Amino acid sequence: MADRRRINGPVGTTLPPVYDSPPPPRNSAEKPENAIRKIFLQTGVTPSASGSAYLELVNPNPTGPSNTSLKLSCTVHGPRALPRSAPFSPHIILTTHVKYAPFATKKRRGYLRDSSERDLGVHLETALRGAIIADRWPKSGVDIVVTIVEGDQDRNTAExxxxxxxxxxxxxxxxxxxxxxxxxxxxxxxxxxxxxGVAALVAKDATSPPSIVLDPAIVDYHKIYAACCIAYLPTRDEVTNIWFKGQLPGADIMLYNNMVERCLVACRNANHVVVTALKKTINPEEEVS
Known part of the structure; x- marks a missing residue:
């Protein structure tokens, strides 16, 4: 006999109805080529950790054909003393851990870290090592844990x-x-x-020539030739990590330099969001422009 008190949900994915006026044309809602997607950043979201932050990339066109979103949560534990059995270290020991939530992507993730998550952890450690003043905490360690709540993938278009x-x-x-x-x-x-910051060499459709865009939503483009991600210190004008993937047409070195320069523009825009969020943390009642 069926349980009449329980309402079973649908087997597949569903989308809620939107009772709103028709969305504007896709081109008018897209972000400018020299700008990144809007970022929501807030610190102090995990009281039990020494430091924490939450980041979310706002989709410029949530009712459009693609619906991508990036949601990250980070906690910092430390600095704290290393065990007595650990060898002496004149600087702080940085440990980074990046993990996708099981539901973060279309393909369900396992509970153990795979190779892509380990690569993200290595790149993150390299990027942060150049910013931290490590000799302030000898024989100490700090753990940085980043949880990817939602990856930057499209969940609506099955094709x-x-x-x-x-x-x-x-x-x-x-x-x-x-x-x-x-x-x-x-x-x-x-x-x-x-x-x-990220810049990519993309083609919008099969007939358009390749162009460089900032902070690309991958599913919105027909083909991606190459992409570059850079970790940048704006005040010191230093690059702490660079990751290039893909192949440029004709191995053009000038095109590579242009991609790096566009990445630095994206980094400066993202750094402005970080500085604004930190100022708001110090003075929550003060309006920060």
Whole structure:
């Protein structure tokens, strides 16, 4: 006999109805080519940690054909003393851990870290190592844990199942930015706030020539030739990590330099969000422009 008191949900995914006026044309809702997507950043979201931050990339057109979103949570534990059995270290020991939530992507993730998550952790550690003043805490350690609540993948269009890993560039950029805000919230001395930025060489359709865009939503483009993610210290004008993926047409070095320059523009825009969020943390009642 069936249980009449329980209402079973649908087997597949469903979308809620939107009772609103028709959305504007796609081109009018897209972000400018020289701008990044809007970022929501807030610190102090985890009281039990020494420092924490939450980052979310706001989709410029949530009712459009694609619906991508990036949501990251970062916690910082430490600095704390290393065990007595650990060898003496004149500087702080930095440990980074990046993990997708099981429901973060279309393909369900396992509970153990795979190779892509370990690569993200290595790049994140390299990016943050150049910003932290490590000799302030000898024989100490700090753990930085980034949880990817939602990856930058499209969940609505079933026909677009691109699984070539281009979205990891945007994920790494967000991890660098949110970890920088969490480290500052923990009170760890740094030479500067580090920010991540992404630029990609894409083609909008099969007939259009390739062009460089900032902070690309991967599913919105027909083909991605190459992508570059950079961790940048704006005040010191230093790059702490660079990750390039893909192949440029004709191996043009000038095109590579242009991609790097556009990445730095994205980093400066993201750093402005980090500085604004930290100022708001210090003076919550003061309006920060």
């Amino acid at each position: 677009n199942r691109r699984e070539d890993g281009w979205d990891t560039m945007n994920v790494l950029s967000g991890c660098i930015t949110v970890a920088s805000a969490a480290i500052a919230d923990a009170g760890i001395d740094c030479v500067d706030t580090v920010a991540g």
